[in-house]
Structure formats: C-alpha cells, structure tokens
Amino acid sequence: MFMNGPRRLGRTPILGAQTSNRLWHLPTATNYGGPVVATDGTIYQGTQFGELLAIRPNGTIKWRISVPGTVETTPAILPNGRVAFVNSRGTLYVVKPDGSSSWHFSTGVPCYCVAPSPAVGPDGAIYFSLWEAVYALNSNGSLRWTFDTGGWRVNGSVSVAPDGVVYLPAQYLFAINPNGALKWQSGDVISPGGAPAVADDGTIYVNNHLPTLTAINPDGTLKWAYKVADCCDADVPAAPAIGLDGTIYAGESVLDGSDIVGLEVALNPDGSLKWEAHYGTAPTAMAIGGDGTLYFGSGSQAPASFYALNPDGTLRWQVDDPEGGYARTPPAISQGQRMYGGTFTALFAIGP
Numbered sequence: 001m002f003m004n005g006p007r008r009l010g011r012t013p014i015l016g017a018q019t020s021n022r023l024w025h026l027p028t029a030t031n032y033g034g035p036v037v038a039t040d041g042t043i044y045q046g047t048q049f050g051e052l053l054a055i056r057p058n059g060t061i062k063w064r065i066s067v068p069g070t071v072e073t074t075p076a077i078l079p080n081g082r083v084a085f086v087n088s089r090g091t092l093y094v095v096k097p098d099g100s101s102s103w104h105f106s107t108g109v110p111c112y113c114v115a116p117s118p119a120v121g122p123d124g125a126i127y128f129s130l131w132e133a134v135y136a137l138n139s140n141g142s143l144r145w146t147f148d149t150g151g152w153r154v155n156g157s158v159s160v161a162p163d164g165v166v167y168l169p170a171q172y173l174f175a176i177n178p179n180g181a182l183k184w185q186s187g188d189v190i191s192p193g194g195a196p197a198v199a200d201d202g203t204i205y206v207n208n209h210l211p212t213l214t215a216i217n218p219d220g221t222l223k224w225a226y227k228v229a230d231c232c233d234a235d236v237p238a239a240p241a242i243g244l245d246g247t248i249y250a251g252e253s254v255l256d257g258s259d260i261v262g263l264e265v266a267l268n269p270d271g272s273l274k275w276e277a278h279y280g281t282a283p284t285a286m287a288i289g290g291d292g293t294l295y296f297g298s299g300s301q302a303p304a305s306f307y308a309l310n311p312d313g314t315l316r317w318q319v320d321d322p323e324g325g326y327a328r329t330p331p332a333i334s335q336g337q338r339m340y341g342g343t344f345t346a347l348f349a350i351g352p
Helices: none
Strands: 022-027 043-046 051-056 061-066 083-086 092-094 099-105 126-130 133-136 143-148 166-169 173-176 183-188 192-198 202-207 212-216 222-227 249-257 259-267 273-277 296-298 305-309 315-320 332-334 336-341 346-350
Touching: 043 083, 043 336, 092 126, 133 166, 166 192, 183 202, 202 249, 202 305, 249 296, 259 296, 296 336, 305 336
Parallel strands: none
Antiparallel strands: 022 346, 043 051, 051 061, 083 092, 092 099, 126 133, 133 143, 166 173, 173 183, 192 202, 202 212, 212 222, 249 259, 259 273, 296 305, 305 315, 332 336, 336 346
C-alpha cells in the first residue's frame, strides 16, 4: 500500500536497486498513485486510462481490468492477497489475485482527488478518504463507519496506528478513534498534505505547503515544527518517510529565484537538521531500502527522473525518462534489488 503500510513509514527491509540499470519500461500513464508489489513479485499499478494493471516481474501484462474514470491512487494488498484500489468516481474496488471481482463499495461522490489511497488496519479493515470524509469498511465490504471533517477537504491519504487510531490530513490533523469518533484535532498543523507518518514511539509527522514538517505527540500536542523554506509550489506535499533509526526524510518543492527546485531534507527525531540535498524539481514521497538508500521520483510539468540517494544525502544514481512527462508517483522497492516507478509516459523497472 502507499508508503509500504498503514503507518506510512515508507521503509522496507528489502534492498532496492543498487545500480541505475533501466531493465524495462511499460508504456502507460501514471499520476499520483504508485505501484505496489505482491509477495509473488506481481506489480499492481493504477493508470490514467482507468485501469488496474497486474504486471509480471519481467514487464509483461498478467491481466488488466477497466473501471470508470481514472485510477490515481496507490493500491493496497490485503492479507489474503486481494487488491483494493479507488477510482475517480469514488468507488473502492477489491479484486482477487486473478483479476476477478470480489466486491466494491460506491460512495456516490466523484472525486478527482489524490487522497484516497486505501490503508488496511491491524484487524483487516480498509480505510480511505474522499473529499470531506473518511470511510471505514469491514473486510467483506460492509460499512463500519464514516467520519465527516465538517467541510474541510482531505489533503492526503489516511494513516492507521497499531492501536487502530486513524490520522487524517485536512485543514488540520484529525485523530479518529477506532469506533469512528473524533479523538482530537491539532490546530498546530495547518493544511497538512500527503499522508501522516506514524513513528515507532507514536509521534505523527506531517508535511504541508509552507513547507513545514511538523511532529505531533500522540495526544495531539505539538512536539516541534521545522520550516524547510520560505516558499514552495507543490501540487501535494510529499509524505514524510521514517528510517529505522528514526530519521525523518521528506522532499519539498521550493523557489530558487524564479525556478522551482527540489529540496530533500533529513531531520533527527528532535527536529534538528541532519542534512539537506538538492535534486530534481518536485520530489515524490520517498521509499527507504533495507540498506538505507532513499528512492524517489521528481519532475512535475517537467522531464521526469528517478533518484537514489545514499543515507548521507549524496547521489547514488539517477535515471531519466527519455520521453519527458513528469513523475508524481512514489516508487516501490521489490525483491531482486528492484525499484519500480511510474511517470506520465511509462512504468519503469530499475535494477538487475
């Protein structure tokens, strides 16, 4: 699922691509929603053509299904291998590993949103956000509860803590109890975006357009805030990722004179700066490999690239999309030292 789990940490023990070898590319169009990889190596990717693709590790299509609208969200793989995804018409679909339908849930609310990448909670419930609401569904597709933000549009995917608390970025950061009741809303976070990341100690990290990274305690009080720059211009703030040692990583879009440039930061758990780097133009959320390598895409309304940074922020490799376009989808790390990433022209496999 988006950011490799319901807590949206973005990390995996699996080693990602060690070199910049572009193994294959599959022509398609991705936008915001990234790939996910099943235990058998199958890659699932939504497209602008209203499809969910199941792709073998060699880059051939296993199956494809079509739904109305577009699929701009990252799918989630359920414990039984089924795949959940949301389309722009406000419907959550669950399909079996062979592509056949299991069930679907229609909200009746069309939304060309970048927010509703579903999360699967500890008990198998499926959570997704849409416009001004969050939906919690049981694993059989029945509605468990809904939560309304009171008129605030949701700005990112929800996150789910191990205790079942759901964190929602809207005008403020909302914490929702497992029964769907409001736990708290934090006025210390204004217009968060992307998805909150829930650390091992329960701290919630969120990004916004300012751009400022904010740390919130589990009780909703402010822990710290780090202003990255004075101005930025990102469609959606990149969700932060959290390394095994607690380092917080995030990409930002900032102004350098009249140019928009990428700024990547690493912060210590106390909010102090560890390092910053400057790659790309509009960095996506990062994926952290088992050796600490950071992978992300970059390029919005500009030629797209994928980057791998060493844990100290130095460049390991860069791969460019020869067709141009842009990259808004966070990459996925897979067995075999692979990285998969999408642009508006293709899905790329990088590695041996």
